[in-house]
Amino acid sequence: MRLCKQLCALASIAAASVALAAPAHADVDTDFANQLHGYGIYGQRDYNAWLAKITCERLGNGLDSTAEKSAEFLSHNLPRGTNTAQTWQFLAAAIGTYCPEQMPILGPIGGQNQ
DSSP states (O other): OHHHHHHHHHHHHHHHHHHHSOOOOOOHHHHHHHHHHHTTOOSOHHHHHHHHHHHHHHHHTTSSOSHHHHHHHHHHHSOTTOOHHHHHHHHHHHHHHHOGGGGGGGHHHHHTTO
């Protein structure tokens, strides 16, 4: 009888820990799409992820040597109606998500207007 109570208590604790565990983490592309939605940027999740990865590739191989060049590339590939702020938000989100080693390229932007 005592063993049964102990097993029931352990089972309850195990069930509670499973129920209270953090939900499974979504994949990176879904997280990226959700971040873009917060900026008002919509579109196909796979296309946006692909565009972000291409942006990182262009930065990595030096094709786009500045953030401004990356933003120019994005402005031609994001949906019509995407404004300048959204383009820069997309760029920052893409770098933060897919190529954080490129973050320094965003550094000089804030100092240009000072």
